[in-house]
Each structure stands twice: as structure tokens, then as C-alpha cells.
Amino acid sequence: MANLTDKEIMSSILNEHKLSASSLTNLVLESACPMLRSDAESILTKTFNGQKQVFDIMSQKGWYPVQNANQQEISMAQQKVKNIQSQM
Incomplete structure (x- = not known):
């Protein structure tokens, strides 16, 4: 097995946090209890x-480069x- x-x-780990967040969001939205x-x-x-911590570490190390949006x-x-929001 490769290292x-x-x-x-x-x-x-970041991907697992994203998957967990998605599943938990659905649980929150669909919970009657x-x-x-x-919880x-x-x-x-x-x-x-946790996702933010992992993202910050990856970003600092250059492993997750992001492009900053301009003001427009x-x-x-x-x-x-x-x-x-106004349509809701």
C-alpha cells in the first residue's frame, strides 16, 4: 500500500467534513423532533x-489555493x- x-x-479529511455538513444540513432541515x-x-x-480549521491549514500550505473575488x-x-431573500 502506498503511503x-x-x-x-x-x-x-476536508472532503469528509463537506459530506458530513451536507448530510447534517439535510437532517436539520427535515427533522420534526x-x-x-x-443536536x-x-x-x-x-x-x-472543523472544516474551517482544515481549510485554513491547507490554504496556508498552498494545498488549497483560492481566487479572491473582486468588489464587483x-x-x-x-x-x-x-x-x-425578497422572493421568500
């Missing part, structure tokens, strides 16, 4: 925090969100 690099391990929903929300918050792109995205 995994630190980058591969971190990438796998308030206690289950609350799932708590776990989801911890999952978000940010403004356009904010306007789209406002439009969606």
Missing part, C-alpha cells in the same frame, strides 16, 4: 468549525442573495 502524503490526508434538530445543529456547527463580484453575489 499517503499529508496533503492527501488533509484533502480526505426539536431535540434531534437541536444536529450543534454537530453541524462543530463540523463547520462580491456586490453582485450580495445582490443575488438579497433578491432570493
